[in-house]
Amino acid sequence: MTHELEQLFEFLRFPSISTDSRHAGDVRACGEWLVAKAGELGLSAELHDTPKHPVVLARNVHQQGRRHVLIYGHYDVQPVDPLHLWTSDPFQPEIRDGRIWARGATDNKGQMFAHLLGVGKTMAAAGDLPVNLTFLFEGEEEIGSPNLAGFLEQNRELLACDVIAVSDTGMVAPGTPTLGYGLRGITCGELIVRGPARDLHSGLFGGAVMNPATAVGQLIASLHDADGRIVIDGFYDDVRPLEAWEREMWAAVPGVSEEDFLKVTGAPSLFGEKGFTPAEQTWARPTAEVNGMGGGYQGEGSKTVLPAEAMAKFSFRLVPDQEPGDIIRKVKSHFEKHCPPGVTLEFIPGHDGKPYHTDPHGEFGKAAQEALRKSFGQEPVLIREGGSIPIVQSFREILGADTLLLGLALADAQIHSPDENFPVENFEAGIRMNQALLEELA
Ligand SMILES: [Zn+2]
Structure with a gap:
């Protein structure tokens, strides 16, 4: 194993799960490790405390007259459950089939x-x-960057830069360098439906009392029509239509055909908003997704109960020029309007982030395309991303700089899932890409 991989393995062994307070010490230890590592490589680095998990800053000696490039990344990871679906320990990285397998890989x-x-x-x-x-x-990052915007504001002058680079997005296909120029935004919420004062016997009371689990089912079903279109009033009002060059380029991009989506997802067939390809549906159209639902008996066998309460969690992916605050208000009034009688409803908004869009044909966009061409020996494709990195919008608003999205993730990287992996080849290309990028941006 190369020294580079050995160092990455050390980094991957920290269970830096940001959402779980039991791992707060691991997140911090991982940040401290990064500070030491950046120091070894010749940078000056420091850990900065925030109300929750620390930020690591590292820099070379800055000289007047040179461009200031900021590179962002996150060292926290998602939880690993369900653990039994992992082929190997998520925090004991292994190489199999040319890929690195670990949470955070x-x-x-x-x-x-x-x-x-x-x-x-x-x-x-x-x-x-x-x-x-x-x-x-x-x-x-994995908990929605609650303290980063504040950190940027406090360190606005120190961090003021010409351009930002982030590698936290996807490559459309192995070996195809990909420049992202857009991200979907997000807004989340949790729905709690309450009925009777306590769980009831479904024989003695069923039929006379509205079942909160049924109500949650009805509310979920009220979000879409049969063509996969979201039917919340005004939901699409601010959606910017796709441009002709985007539809044309994306139709030729490898790795995003219907067959590719079927293969990667393992779904029996695809279903999405009519009139759009899977790439368009995921990169440039908004969504309404149920992320979890519950209520009533979840144990073995049956229990004839009418639950007192049921819940569902939602996330909505947004596209330019939708506003998270506007959308979550529309969602809330949709649920209120469609809530059946006999239950009460509480809707709790969650974290959010605005969608992002920049011109891939500008000066920095061209430099990034050249760096990708050099480090991969292939013509890059220009895409938008289905995921959300709300901080990219904050970078623009607070630091006044645009972000280049130089993604190295493959569609089957299983991020946030068991058996997350990263090809050794992409790791090595990423090292070359960084070197070419700084040269091109200079
Ligand atoms: Zn993530």
């Missing part, structure tokens, strides 16, 4: 660490970088 430790090692390589070879560089690594 792709999202985001493998990708962000490739940038750090790329910088280390350039520093070792040339003694310095061609640009003023700042690394910003956060430990709260």
